Amino acid sequence: MEFAPSPLPATEPPHDCPRCPRLVAFREELRGEFPGWWNAPVPAFGEPNAWLGIVGLAPGKHGANRTGRPFTGDYAGDLLFATLAKFGLSEGVYAAKPDDGLKLTGAILINAVRCLPPANKPTPEEIRTCRPFLEAPVAALPQARIFIALGQIAHQSAVKTLGGRLPKCTFGHLAEHRMPDGRILIDSYHCSRYNTNTRRLTPEMFEAVFARAIELRDQTSSTSLP
């Protein structure tokens, strides 16, 4: 795969974002080892007019960090994209590569941390440092009234981004949190290989989160949320 950095919206981190020294060093190492991979901050993927924002954790090494599209090419993406298709939130067929023509409809995927962290574990400082790159695209989503957080880290970053208070928002699968301006955050266990293999998260449990998001969208579509 050949990657030429294309012009990015102002809400996206630059291709050579220097903010997190550990993540920059890891990215440089992987650029040497895998020059054909993306190896850069991974841009959000989806519709600018999305009603649903889905907050992930961080690129997977062989997934988004390789392909340059969130969740694309790794195990977590298989369940996520199948679920999006099932709920009418995508058009086209997901084929685990960024040029498969897949389009999200009504939804957007944004990782809480844009660069690949070693061992899939960003530090608290890296999560904090990357938060402007969650805040900026979220602020640029005028229609997004419902958010789904995939896992604890995404939950924490999403609550802070949406202006909520963490002590009031305990993470739990299918837990719902109303933000001060009326936007609603639904938590889900992350659709990682570990969670699905151990059955902590089943496809049915994951689908219940999206079904609830759609139910809330339909209930709130007549009320005025930001």
Ligand SMILES: O=c1cc[nH]c(=O)[nH]1
């Ligand atoms: O949270 C995740 C996991 C895998 N790939 C992503 O882009 N985000």
